[in-house]
Amino acid sequence: MKYYSTNRATPVVDLEEAVVKGLAADRGLFMPETIRPLPKEFFDTIDRLSFHEIACRVAEAFFGEDIPKEDLDRIVCDTLAFDCPVAEVEDRIYSLELFHGPTLAFKDVGARFMARLLRYFIGKRGAGRTVNVLVATSGDTGSAVANGFLGVDGIHVYVLYPKGKVSPIQECQFTTLGRNVTAVEVDGVFDDCQRLVKSAFMDSELCEKMTLTSANSINVARFLPQAFYYFNAYARMKALGKASELVISVPSGNFGNITAGLFAHRMGLPVKRFIAANNSNDIFYNYLLTGTYSPKASVQTIANAMDVGDPSNFARILDLYDNSHERISSLISGFAYPDSRIRLTMHDCYAATGYLLDPHGACGYQALKDGLQPGETGIFLETAHPAKFKETVEAAVEAPVAIPDRLAAFMNGEKQSVAMNADFSDFKDFLMRQ
Ligand SMILES: *Cc1c(COP(=O)(O)O)cnc(C)c1O
Numbered sequence: 001m002k003y004y005s006t007n008r009a010t011p012v013v014d015l016e017e018a019v020v021k022g023l024a025a026d027r028g029l030f031m032p033e034t035i036r037p038l039p040k041e042f043f044d045t046i047d048r049l050s051f052h053e054i055a056c057r058v059a060e061a062f063f064g065e066d067i068p069k070e071d072l073d074r075i076v077c078d079t080l081a082f083d084c085p086v087a088e089v090e091d092r093i094y095s096l097e098l099f100h101g102p103t104l105a106f107k108d109v110g111a112r113f114m115a116r117l118l119r120y121f122i123g124k125r126g127a128g129r130t131v132n133v134l135v136a137t138s139g140d141t142g143s144a145v146a147n148g149f150l151g152v153d154g155i156h157v158y159v160l161y162p163k164g165k166v167s168p169i170q171e172c173q174f175t176t177l178g179r180n181v182t183a184v185e186v187d188g189v190f191d192d193c194q195r196l197v198k199s200a201f202m203d204s205e206l207c208e209k210m211t212l213t214s215a216n217s218i219n220v221a222r223f224l225p226q227a228f229y230y231f232n233a234y235a236r237m238k239a240l241g242k243a244s245e246l247v248i249s250v251p252s253g254n255f256g257n258i259t260a261g262l263f264a265h266r267m268g269l270p271v272k273r274f275i276a277a278n279n280s281n282d283i284f285y286n287y288l289l290t291g292t293y294s295p296k297a298s299v300q301t302i303a304n305a306m307d308v309g310d311p312s313n314f315a316r317i318l319d320l321y322d323n324s325h326e327r328i329s330s331l332i333s334g335f336a337y338p339d340s341r342i343r344l345t346m347h348d349c350y351a352a353t354g355y356l357l358d359p360h361g362a363c364g365y366q367a368l369k370d371g372l373q374p375g376e377t378g379i380f381l382e383t384a385h386p387a388k389f390k391e392t393v394e395a396a397v398e399a400p401v402a403i404p405d406r407l408a409a410f411m412n413g414e415k416q417s418v419a420m421n422a423d424f425s426d427f428k429d430f431l432m433r434q
Pocket residue numbers: 105106107139140141217251252253254255256257258305306360361383384
């Protein structure tokens with residue numbers, strides 16, 4: 001499979017180059033040249049297939065030309081060492097629980113897949129230069145990527161995160177690991193971290209000295225595998241006899257997760273429509289209303305993994321629908337919620353149903369409450385475990401939130417990080433010294 005850039009100002013590349021480069025030379029995002037529809041027979045029988053079987057079929061459609069089937073199946077099965085179940089929250093509203101992985105958030109799926117794919121490519125090439133993974137995080141990407149790559153030979157991970165703007169529980173998941181993981185604490189906001197990473201890829205001197213790759217949601221190896229669980233959710237709903245008018249609500253920040261759902265839709269997944277649920281960072285919401293995309297500085301919220309003022313994957317959504325606002329807004333609707341509403345939603349949902357939402361999932365749930373039409377069934381993506389935001393959730397629901405063992409284990413480690421300002425020249429000097 002060849003991958004082109006959304007800016008279309010650079011030649012197409014193969015999968016390995018798209019994964020290692022992360023971002024195209026013209027600063028565009030890579031898109032697969034073809035999105036292969038899956039046959040009707042697959043959807044007819046999907047409710048009898050396991051998550052692994054479904055994921056292997058979807059992976060084959062994307063990566064089957066580039067990776068032998070046995071290798072690809074092994075990568076998929078290693079990635080999905082945990083389930084992504086669908087749970088009924090109330091009549092017509094279901095939660096797709098994406099927090100059963102090692103760092104308790106959906107980013108485990110893409111990060112684990114990318115780590116295994118990169119290891120496969122490094123292994124094929126034989127021993128060579130270290131591959132350096134640069135990742136900007138507003139919270140959960142850093143932990144998922146760091147843990148996905150931890151201890152993998154030939155790879156070093158640098159996690160850039162905004163000082164004081166990720167929760168203590170999130171922070172300890174990537175600052176306590178050591179080994180091949182370096183945490184870089186940036187005096188700035190998430191967009192600064194993202195800018196530093198993007199600038200590093202554009203710096204020819206740096207790129208000559210070291211092999212750099214991105215593991216942000218812009219990387220095709222991170223965002224495409226997220227399609228797996230959309231198909232699985234459909235299968236589980238079909239088994240319940242509830243799959244006829246499905247609406248999927250996705251708490252969105254950088255829009256990688258929802259874009260994977262849109263790819264699934266393009267491959268034939270019978271979903272009626274999507275909802276992009278935002279916090280106060282309402283750039284996409286405004287685009288849907290007005291047709292004008294105006295990026296802004298991000299504002300801090302309690303759903304901090306969605307604090308993004310210029311979502312990268314917007315370029316992919318535009319590309320997928322030929323820049324047509326009409327096509328985009330007829331398939332996707334939007335909602336945006338301030339912190340006060342998110343808190344109230346967590347409270348009301350818990351009081352009414354006993355289901356604990358995290359602040360991100362709460363946006364997705366609330367958007368279904370506000371947007372579901374008669375006859376439709378809604379699934380929201382519960383993107384993180386509520387215990388990752390323990391203080392916020394406990395204050396909202398007025399009940400204790402238990403910390404799962406695998407999360408508690410991180411909290412016993414010692415924090416190690418490198419302090420950095422938001423200036424690219426300083427970040428570059430630091431990398432040049434490594
Ligand atoms: C990253 C993240 C999001 C946003 O996902 P995008 O793919 O960036 O839109 C939502 N919720 C949680 C918990 C996250 O970590």
